[in-house]
Amino acid sequence: MAAGTLRGLAVAGGGESSDSEDDGWDIGYLDRSSQKLKRSLPVEEKNETFKKALTTGDISLVKELLDSGINVDSSFRYGWTPLMYAASVANAELVRFLLDRGANASFDKDKLTILISACSARGSEEQVLKCVELLLSRNADPNAACRFFSLEAHRWH
Numbered sequence: 001m002a003a004g005t006l007r008g009l010a011v012a013g014g015g016e017s018s019d020s021e022d023d024g025w026d027i028g029y030l031d032r033s034s035q036k037l038k039r040s041l042p043v044e045e046k047n048e049t050f051k052k053a054l055t056t057g058d059i060s061l062v063k064e065l066l067d068s069g070i071n072v073d074s075s076f077r078y079g080w081t082p083l084m085y086a087a088s089v090a091n092a093e094l095v096r097f098l099l100d101r102g103a104n105a106s107f108d109k110d111k112l113t114i115l116i117s118a119c120s121a122r123g124s125e126e127q128v129l130k131c132v133e134l135l136l137s138r139n140a141d142p143n144a145a146c147r148f149f150s151l152e153a154h155r156w157h
Contacts, residue, residue: 062098090130095130095134115144118131
């Protein structure tokens with residue numbers, strides 16, 4: 001394999017604790033020659049392919065799958081959406097693409113917001129900042145309650 005052909009990416013782990021080590025999201029590598037759907041896939045296979053495209057950051061395949069009818073606000077394991085996963089790994093390019101396709105920037109799962117996912121992402125400070133700016137520009141609510149940062153938990157007694 002030629003140097004530079006593959007680029008490792010950090011991948012969201014689901015954000016929820018689980019007894020199982022298999023969270024359904026594998027660390028992937030972005031193959032610069034983007035995959036293409038060679039045939040019409042059954043819904044279950046399409047969802048798995050969508051998940052792989054998200055985890056590897058393959059925007060052209062994500063586009064193709066969305067064009068084929070997959071919902072941009074699909075719900076995956078733990079109820080996370082594609083945008084929540086993209087924000088949680090600070091993939092600003094994918095965050096922008098999903099927002100442009102109509103993804104809901106104000107989504108929350110059990111009071112964990114996409115904005116908080118972006119703020120706590122493991123990525124470069126620059127990429128995290130880009131994701132946060134994108135989400136705020138698309139009406140993510142910075143005042144939404146979050147299970148990790150409740151005022152009650154931080155109140156002086």
